[in-house]
Amino acid sequence: MPDILLEKECDVDGNEMSIKKSTYINVAIFGLGRIGKLHLHNLARTFRVNIKWIVDDISLHEDIRTLLQKYRLEHVTRLASLEEADTVHSDTSVEVVFVCSPSWQHESIVKKSLTTGKHVFCEKPVALTVETIESCYSLAKENNRILLCAFNRRFDPDLEVIYRKKQNGDLGKVRQLIMISRDPPIPISYIKVSGGIFHDSSIHQLDYVCYFLGERPVTVVAHGNTTSLKADDYRDCNDVDLSTIILTFPSGAIAVIESTRECLHGFDQHFEIVGSKAIAKCENTPLFASKVLLATEIIQDGCPDVFARFGKSYVAEVDHFLDVVQGKTECLVKPHECIMATELAHLCEESLRTGQVVKVPQKN
Numbered sequence: 001m002p003d004i005l006l007e008k009e010c011d012v013d014g015n016e017m018s019i020k021k022s023t024y025i026n027v028a029i030f031g032l033g034r035i036g037k038l039h040l041h042n043l044a045r046t047f048r049v050n051i052k053w054i055v056d057d058i059s060l061h062e063d064i065r066t067l068l069q070k071y072r073l074e075h076v077t078r079l080a081s082l083e084e085a086d087t088v089h090s091d092t093s094v095e096v097v098f099v100c101s102p103s104w105q106h107e108s109i110v111k112k113s114l115t116t117g118k119h120v121f122c123e124k125p126v127a128l129t130v131e132t133i134e135s136c137y138s139l140a141k142e143n144n145r146i147l148l149c150a151f152n153r154r155f156d157p158d159l160e161v162i163y164r165k166k167q168n169g170d171l172g173k174v175r176q177l178i179m180i181s182r183d184p185p186i187p188i189s190y191i192k193v194s195g196g197i198f199h200d201s202s203i204h205q206l207d208y209v210c211y212f213l214g215e216r217p218v219t220v221v222a223h224g225n226t227t228s229l230k231a232d233d234y235r236d237c238n239d240v241d242l243s244t245i246i247l248t249f250p251s252g253a254i255a256v257i258e259s260t261r262e263c264l265h266g267f268d269q270h271f272e273i274v275g276s277k278a279i280a281k282c283e284n285t286p287l288f289a290s291k292v293l294l295a296t297e298i299i300q301d302g303c304p305d306v307f308a309r310f311g312k313s314y315v316a317e318v319d320h321f322l323d324v325v326q327g328k329t330e331c332l333v334k335p336h337e338c339i340m341a342t343e344l345a346h347l348c349e350e351s352l353r354t355g356q357v358v359k360v361p362q363k364n
């Protein structure tokens with residue numbers, strides 16, 4: 001059960017008006033790397049949760065303690081090593097687990113959390129195969145727990161504007177979708193355990209175009225190559241550093257997904273829709289709105305990384321998850337959609353390997 005928290009309410013001038021009782025949810029975060037730190041930052045700012053545990057490698061605990069001091073959580077949050085994870089799972093006051101460990105570790109943490117009665121917010125992908133994701137969702141159903149796959153693009157306010165226009169019919173029939181995602185350099189140690197470009201990077205776009213259209217694709221073709229300065233490293237990981245995927249849909253719509261790793265100029269995201277009534281575009285978001293126009297060139301701030309571009313979506317997805325846990329709304333990311341994204345990532349791998357257009361098995 002959630003614990004009780006005393007919450008202060010202030011008027012517009014910041015004067016304390018009343019103290020009311022509200023509930024907060026005890027959470028545990030597994031993994032405090034890049035994304036775990038971002039979720040910690042957002043969770044530390046909400047009254048809705050109490051961060052009771054952080055689980056990560058003991059060699060990182062000193063740095064984590066410094067972060068906890070920054071967020072004034074040092075007397076609230078306990079640290080557990082990877083070997084002590086069972087202590088956290090068996091803490092019955094923990095209602096929610098955030099899974100932010102490397103993808104290949106998700107399945108075991110998700111399953112342990114669900115069977116010990118916790119709701120789970122899991123970074124994408126929930127697991128690396130269709131079968132293991134299915135078994136995670138079956139377990140969630142058996143234990144009557146929420147399992148949300150954190151496809152944060154769905155919660156991005158800029159993309160949401162275009163999605164609403166499409167739902168209202170303002171774009172007409174959607175004919176073409178183009179999603180471009182270019183990532184700045186990332187350590188090869190991450191790439192090695194990421195699951196590959198389709199499961200780790202393009203999976204956001206595979207999920208988003210299907211969600212946007214509300215359709216299951218008919219065919220998939222994927223091309224890929226290693227052309228960056230770290231091409232040899234990518235080859236050693238049996239991975240590619242750029243890919244283009246083309247999906248066809250029953251409605252006739254065609255989606256093109258371009259994913260590029262190792263972009264030296266920063267994070268670069270574009271989304272375009274060609275509809276029968278309108279063209280809609282979501283351009284790359286610069287870090288600052290300022291531009292400097294010289295006679296010979298335009299100097300403009302680029303967007304450094306995913307966290308700067310999609311900051312609001314990470315806050316919104318956690319809020320949504322907590323609303324679902326508290327029974328206020330239905331989960332936006334459905335199990336079959338999460339499974340489909342990974343199924344499509346596998347079909348992309350098959351297409352890249354065989355050089356063929358692959359038919360997507362249709363379900364009743």
Ligand SMILES: NC(=O)c1ccc[n+]([C@@H]2O[C@H](COP(=O)([O-])OP(=O)(O)OC[C@H]3O[C@@H](n4cnc5c(N)ncnc54)[C@H](O)[C@@H]3O)[C@@H](O)[C@H]2O)c1
Nearest residue numbers: 030031032033034035036055056057100101102103123124
């Ligand atoms: N939604 C997004 O935009 C987004 C962005 C980045 C990463 N991710 C996802 O988040 C996950 C983590 O990525 P990252 O970039 O933060 O990786 P990372 O390597 O920076 O961090 C992973 C952390 O998990 C810890 N860890 C390893 N095994 C663990 C275990 N069994 N229990 C607890 N902690 C463990 C590691 O010590 C490390 O601190 C991946 O699944 C990735 O796909 C999502």
